[in-house]
Amino acid sequence: MRIRVTDHEGIEHALEALEGWRVMEIIRDWGYPIRAECGGACACATCHIYVDPDWVDRLLPLSDEEEAMLDQAFDVRENSRLSCQILMRPELDGLHVTLAPA
Amino acid sequence: MSTQPIRTDVTIVGAGPCGLFAVFELGLLDLKCHLVDILDRPGGQCAELYPEKPIYDIPAISVCTGQELTDKLMAQITPFEPTFHLNQMAESLEKTADGWWRLTTDIGTVLESKVLVIAAGGGSFVPKKPPIKGIEDFEGRSVFYAVRKMDQFRGKHLVIAGGGDSALDWALNLQPLAASVTLVHRRDEFRAAPDSVNKMRALVAEGQMRLEIAQIASLEGADGQLSGVVLKDKERGEWPLACDTLLAFYGLTMKLGPVAEFGLNLHENLIPVDTEKFQSSTEGIFAIGDINWYPGKLKLILSGFHEAALMAQAAVRVAYPERKIRFQYTTSSTDLQQKLGVA
Numbered sequence: 405m406r407i408r409v410t411d412h413e414g415i416e417h418a419l420e421a422l423e424g425w426r427v428m429e430i431i432r433d434w435g436y437p438i439r440a441e442c443g444g445a446c447a448c449a450t451c452h453i454y455v456d457p458d459w460v461d462r463l464l465p466l467s468d469e470e471e472a473m474l475d476q477a478f479d480v481r482e483n484s485r486l487s488c489q490i491l492m493r494p495e496l497d498g499l500h501v502t503l504a505p506a
Numbered sequence: 507m508s509t510q511p512i513r514t515d516v517t518i519v520g521a522g523p524c525g526l527f528a529v530f531e532l533g534l535l536d537l538k539c540h541l542v543d544i545l546d547r548p549g550g551q552c553a554e555l556y557p558e559k560p561i562y563d564i565p566a567i568s569v570c571t572g573q574e575l576t577d578k579l580m581a582q583i584t585p586f587e588p589t590f591h592l593n594q595m596a597e598s599l600e601k602t603a604d605g606w607w608r609l610t611t612d613i614g615t616v617l618e619s620k621v622l623v624i625a626a627g628g629g630s631f632v633p634k635k636p637p638i639k640g641i642e643d644f645e646g647r648s649v650f651y652a653v654r655k656m657d658q659f660r661g662k663h664l665v666i667a668g669g670g671d672s673a674l675d676w677a678l679n680l681q682p683l684a685a686s687v688t689l690v691h692r693r694d695e696f697r698a699a700p701d702s703v704n705k706m707r708a709l710v711a712e713g714q715m716r717l718e719i720a721q722i723a724s725l726e727g728a729d730g731q732l733s734g735v736v737l738k739d740k741e742r743g744e745w746p747l748a749c750d751t752l753l754a755f756y757g758l759t760m761k762l763g764p765v766a767e768f769g770l771n772l773h774e775n776l777i778p779v780d781t782e783k784f785q786s787s788t789e790g791i792f793a794i795g796d797i798n799w800y801p802g803k804l805k806l807i808l809s810g811f812h813e814a815a816l817m818a819q820a821a822v823r824v825a826y827p828e829r830k831i832r833f834q835y836t837t838s839s840t841d842l843q844q845k846l847g848v849a
Contacts (some may be wrong), residue, residue: 421606439587441628450759469764470695473667476757478636480692480721482740498722 405492408456411436412504421492427453427501436450439506441469451487452476463490479505496504509614512558514540514589515825517609517619519596519765521551524795525625526579530817532623533586534834534842537630537825540617541588542609544595549576552807554631554758561796565808570752575807585847591615595630599768605791617811620825623817624768624786624793625810628760636754638725639791648732649725651751653680659751661685666733668755669693674702676753681715688716688747690737725752765797773799783820784813791823792817 405421408482428451521543552572594611606618633651646844660683669691709715720737734748739829771787776799795810818829843849
């Protein structure tokens with residue numbers, strides 16, 4: 405399984421992904437710049453990403469908590485998510501996300 | 507501003523769980539502690555990031571929240587009467603002529619101690635700054651992330667950005683003295699005290715405050731003086747809003763800050779320590795918890811507790827080299843039990 409991550413310079417990287425890992429953890433594990441300060445507790449909004457529009461509907465919808473936490477993110481768009489709240493599963497093989505400005 | 511130095515055995519930078527437990531371990535060895543923290547209350551990340559979230563990996567406590575852990579630690583260290591210096595950031599460090607560490611905070615508190623313990627976690631909690639092009643040119647003059655003196659905003663045309671308690675509280679508090687207040691938030695829902703939200707909505711209904719459901723796209727102005735912000739949303743595109751001051755409240759983030767300038771060796775913004783004493787590259791300066799690094803380091807609260815215990819054994823030998831240290835158990839030592847106020 406892989407995810408595709410577009411970094412702040414617009415360069416796309418294909419990252420090996422494991423089922424059950426949070427997308428945030430995959431990005432962090434590969435060493436790309438994502439602060440993820442709260443470590444995945446949906447409590448800081450520093451793992452903000454944009455999900456490729458083709459993939460938005462394939463994700464589980466945002467919880468109220470995630471929606472509220474996005475209040476502390478910048479340039480929030482319709483496809484904004486916190487990457488700590490997306491768990492990898494086989495159907496997400498190929499998921500494409502873009503790191504949000506921080 | 508500077509005040510009379512306070513002399514104590516140990517100064518601890520950071521009042522998170524590891525800093526608090528260090529007070530306990532140091533206290534059992536008769537060392538008095540002063541703690542410095544930028545937040546307005548003890549607890550660090552436990553209090554700021556996840557006060558209501560469950561923690562499951564504290565030994566012998568199946569589950570507790572960040573706030574409960576903080577409360578329990580505060581109760582546990584009560585016998586040692588630590589002194590807290592809150593709402594201030596450890597800013598500079600020097601060594602006195604007689605070999606004490608002199609730590610000065612950003613509001614001028616001066617602490618002198620034989621031992622310094624850095625338990626600063628991920629660094630200081632500071633306001634998040636919006637990644638808007640050129641915003642730094644306006645900071646401190648017409649863009650602010652905190653309110654120190656309300657009167658500074660008298661007669662100003664304010665844009666207040668954010669949807670939490672800080673944004674709402676300041677919008678309500680500044681509304682009577684500002685020339686105008688526009689609250690800007692990305693959605694028409696606010697995670698703030700319901701009473702504040704009701705008051706804000708009443709003012710908006712009366713035309714005393716404006717509410718824009720939008721985000722800030724860019725800033726306009728020159729020489730540090732804002733003349734307006736450009737707002738955006740998906741339906742309406744972008745539009746200008748005149749103002750002379752922006753207050754942005756997007757929560758807090760962690761920055762290592764001045765600790766980086768303390769002259770210690772750093773490894774990717776962490777303080778390398780040995781695993782016997784948890785001492786930094788400088789004798790008498792220890793680092794415990796998330797801020798330290800050693801091979802195999804795990805950023806867990808329980809690791810920080812272990813580090814605090816070993817650090818304390820080394821710290822007492824630095825502070826009182828002449829003292830003979832006896833290793834004792836709280837279960838059996840009347841001496842320790844007296845210190846804890848239970849014997």
